[in-house]
Amino acid sequence: MADNDVSQLSASQQQALEQFTAVTAQETKDAIPLLRRSQWNVELAIAKLFDGEAADPVVEAAERAAAPAAARPQIPPPSPLPTPGPSLGAGSRNRVTISPAPRIVPQPTAVSRRPSLLISLLLFPFSLVWRLSNSFASLFYTLFPFLARFRTATSPPSRTQTTRRSQNPRDTAARFIRLFEEEYGTDTGLEFFEGGYAQALDLAKNELRFLLVVLQSDEHDDTASFNRETLINPEVVEFIKTQNIILWAGSVQDSEAYQVSAGLGCTKFPFAALISRAPSSTSNSQGMSVVSRIVGPTPPQTLVLKLTTAITTHSEALERIRATRAVHEAGRAILEQQNSAYELSLARDREITRARREAAERRAREEEFARAKAEEKVLLAKNRIAWRQWRATTIPKEEPVGKDTARVSIRLRNGKRVTRRFNGGASMEEVYAFVECLEYLDESATDEETPERPGGYAHEYGFKLVSPMPRQVYELRSEKDGSERTVKDCLWPTASLVVEVDDGEDNEEGEDN
Incomplete structure (x- = not known):
């Protein structure tokens, strides 16, 4: 029992033990020796x-040399699953008689072409003799119908059929x-496969x-009795449904069924063949074999017994294949889940990276826009001051008292x-320029250098001159024709005005007007 102690195993061995028991549901005491032998x-x-486990003399000799005989527990190899049915001898004989099941795809029939007139004239005597012979044979079998039974019972179907x-x-x-339902009714309980033989095999x-x-x-005399007494028998129908058997049937009068009969080696009717995956059919690329033939x-009861014997013999192989396929499907499902989780994680990381990149780009654009706005504001203020300084130099001195002032x-x-x-x-x-440049009038008189007008700058006045009583706004241009308004038109001979700042105009620091 010390050899089966889990605590004495390494980390990799314990991981292998967990994987093996998770898949096979074996106990630890039975799993450790099998893993050690593997x-x-x-x-x-x-x-x-x-x-099943074959004996390996090299491994057994190494194990005997590594440990004394008294310390080695005798662990028998795992026995096959018990299955009801015939004895081992009968199963062995059935395994020997299996043969590969061909995968037959019907070939399109060739289109016959009409021979030329000359060839028709040359072959006319032979054609006439052939037709007369067939007519005589048909008349002979009509007069003596019991002879047709011997002909069809022992000979395979021919192309003429x-x-x-x-x-x-x-x-x-x-x-x-x-045709089967028209002959034997629609309530037989049989569920035929509605497709070709190759599709049923796949x-x-x-x-x-x-x-x-x-x-x-x-044309066979036993066809009707076989269908009525055996094929649609409730015991046979129930057995086919219980065993979940795929039932495919056909008449050799059809091209596909004829090719199937030739591929399966059919020599007598009625004929039935049970096909399954068989481990000994290594020569068959499709992996399908005929495990039982029922002829005549x-x-x-005999049909059910033969089918039961074949199914019992080969069910163990199918169960092993199903178990192996289940292990592969489980591994594939786990791998797909891991890949899906990995792809989901990658997508989540890509989304986070994309969001961060977009946020950084948005912040960069906002900062760039704010910087551009600030630079534009600074440039605008600079140009406005330069324009005021330049405009102050162009304002004439105050007019003396006169009749036109x-x-x-x-x-x-x-x-x-x-x-x-x-x-x-x-x-x-x-007048507007006087108000705008009032603070620079004294400076313009003392400056030695004449300021220059800033290029590309169009000045806009941010205020209005308004007469309070009655209220009247004096615009630069006339609203009617858009012409410039003069002082005489608006303010002559005297006027009292108030400076009103437009909404949104910022008050500049240091401004005293």
Whole structure:
């Protein structure tokens, strides 16, 4: 029991033990010796458990040399699953008689071409003799019908019997099922496969099921009795449903069923063949084999007994294949889940990276926009100051008292009031410029250098000159025709104005007007 102690195993051996027990549901005391004999290879141990374990003299000698005989527990190899059925001798004989099941795909029939007139004239005597012979043979078998029984009972079907029009496999199967139901009723309980033989064979291979192929000849005397007494017998129908057998049937009058009968070696009717995955069919690329043949009229009890014997013999091989396939499917499912989780994690990481990149780009754009706005604001303020300095140099001196002068009193934004005389012919823009550049008038008189007008800058006045009582706004241009308004038109001979700042105009620091 010390050899089976889990605590004495290494980390890798304990991991292999967990994987093996999770897949096979074996106990630890039985799993450790099998894994030790498999060199702790999980896949090899699973294969030995399901397929049986062959004796290895080299491994046994190494184990005997490594430990004394008294300390080695005698652990028998895993025995195959018990299955009810015939004895081992009968199963061995059945395994010997299996043969590969051919995968037959119906070939399209060749289109006959009409021979030329010369060849028809040359072959006319032979054709006439052939027709007369066939007519005589048909008349002979009509007069003596018991002779036709010996001819069809022991000879395989011939091409002359396939007189039905060739159709695709699905239509051929539908026609056989329709004729069968018309003859024996629709409540027989049989569920024929509605497709071709190759499709039924592929379905049995993929789903690891048994395929029962039934071939019949409409000209055979035992066909009707076999169908009525055996095939639609409730015991046979219930057995086919219970065992989940795929049932495919056809008449050798059809091209596909004729080719299947030739491939399966059918020599007598009615004929039935049970096809399944068999481990000894190594020469068959499809892996399908005929595990049982039932030839000639057969009672229902005998048919069920033969099918039961074949199914019992080969069910163990199918169970091993199903177990191996389940292990592979479980591994594939785990791998797909891991890949899905990995792809989901990658997608989540990509989404986070994309969001971070977009946020960084958005912040960079906002910072760039704010920087551009700040630079634009600074440049605008600089140009506005430069324009005011330049415009202050262009404002003429105050007009003396005269008949064409207007005396204007202006209350500035800071509450101070200034009075100035303007020429009546001057435009209202001169008054606006005086108010805008009031703080730079004294500087312009003392500056030695004349400021230059900033290029590319269009100045806009951020205030209005308004007469308070009655309220009247004096615009630079007339609203009617858009012409410039003069001082004489608006402010002559005297006027009292108030400076009103437009909404949104920022008050500049250091401004005293």
